[in-house]
Amino acid sequence: MTTTRTLPGQDTLLACWQALAQVSPGRLSAVPGAVAAVFPESAYLNNAILTDEDDGDATATRLAALYAAAGVSSWAAWVASPAVEFGGADRRTAIGGLTRDITTLVMHSDLPDRLPRHAGVIRASIADIERFDVNGPLPPARLGAPDPVPGLAAWILTQDRVAVAGAYTYRHGADCGVYAVSTRPEWRRRGLARALLQHALSDARVRGARSASLQSTPMGQPLYESLGFRAAGRYEEWAS
Numbered sequence: 001m002t003t004t005r006t007l008p009g010q011d012t013l014l015a016c017w018q019a020l021a022q023v024s025p026g027r028l029s030a031v032p033g034a035v036a037a038v039f040p041e042s043a044y045l046n047n048a049i050l051t052d053e054d055d056g057d058a059t060a061t062r063l064a065a066l067y068a069a070a071g072v073s074s075w076a077a078w079v080a081s082p083a084v085e086f087g088g089a090d091r092r093t094a095i096g097g098l099t100r101d102i103t104t105l106v107m108h109s110d111l112p113d114r115l116p117r118h119a120g121v122i123r124a125s126i127a128d129i130e131r132f133d134v135n136g137p138l139p140p141a142r143l144g145a146p147d148p149v150p151g152l153a154a155w156i157l158t159q160d161r162v163a164v165a166g167a168y169t170y171r172h173g174a175d176c177g178v179y180a181v182s183t184r185p186e187w188r189r190r191g192l193a194r195a196l197l198q199h200a201l202s203d204a205r206v207r208g209a210r211s212a213s214l215q216s217t218p219m220g221q222p223l224y225e226s227l228g229f230r231a232a233g234r235y236e237e238w239a240s
Contacts (some may be wrong), residue, residue: 007080007233008108009213010049012177016170019152020045023126031066033059034077038070042130046075047237053079053091064240076101084231086218091236098238104215107229111176111210115202118195124156129166129180131155137162150159153203157196165192169200176204178214194223201227 017037018028026039033055036048048063050056060077067075077098081091084104125144132138147154151172157165166185170177180202183193191209201212215235216224 005082005144005233007106007235008211009106009175009177009215010130011040012170012172012213014049015172016152016177016179017045019149019170020126022149023152024063029066031059031062032047034063036066036075038067038072040071043074046072047078047173048075049078049080049235050095056092056226057096060098060238064096065191066232067187067240073208074239078235079238080106081234081236083155083234092238095238098240101237101239102217103237104217104235105221105231106213106235107216107221107224108211108213108232109224109227109229111201111205111212112228113205115197115198115205117202118157118199121196121199122158124154124163124166126152126154127155128163129154129168129182132156132166132182132184134162148159153200155196155200157192157199162190165196167193167196167200169204169206171204171209174208174210176184176201176209176212178212181214181220194227197223197227 013223014035021027025041029036029038033052034048034050037045039045050059063077065097077095079091123146125147128143139161143156152170154168156163165183168179181193
């Protein structure tokens with residue numbers, strides 16, 4: 001058996017999935033060769049990280065059975081790679097009938113002592129992060145209360161009395177994972193995601209975090225690099 005490399009932030013991500021199971025129906029499950037997040041009501045959380053590079057096809061079969069039993073038809077298997085750019089050869093050429101999908105860069109940063117805060121950033125709920133960018137303008141008065149899960153924080157930046165950018169973070173030990181960063185299309189390229197992240201990371205730094213980790217698409221990479229994040233590997237995603 002060849003154990004896959006553990007990329008920076010992976011332990012934080014797994015702990016975050018466990019935390020999210022406290023606010024949304026779901027669980028973290030292990031099968032031989034993978035650790036899987038199983039969230040039947042979520043459109044984007046059903047992902048599994050492969051932990052055995054030599055057993056990909058068999059692991060895919062086990063994952064398919066796991067997700068089918070939970071009523072999940074769409075899920076993805078992630079292969080950790082040391083590559084630090086989006087191009088280049090994949091670590092695997094096939095996995096058990098799955099379809100090669102997107103690649104995300106794993107990025108990591110040491111947190112500076114001080115980061116600016118933004119008066120328009122407020123705490124919200126994880127449910128708000130999932131809906132603010134798809135259901136039209138969302139006024140602050142309609143945001144939910146923060147979820148009572150230690151280390152888990154949802155953040156919304158408001159402008160002109162509507163929610164315009166969102167993300168959530170999870171503190172695991174001294175690391176802060178950053179997830180689901182999004183800005184409404186009509187508010188992009190105004191520095192709002194940057195302000196939101198600086199505020200959230202400043203809060204994490206005060207609460208004991210000394211590093212931060214995230215996964216980036218090509219569109220987000222320039223922003224994260226400008227905040228001091230550097231690529232440390234990537235996940236090559238294979239979809240069901």
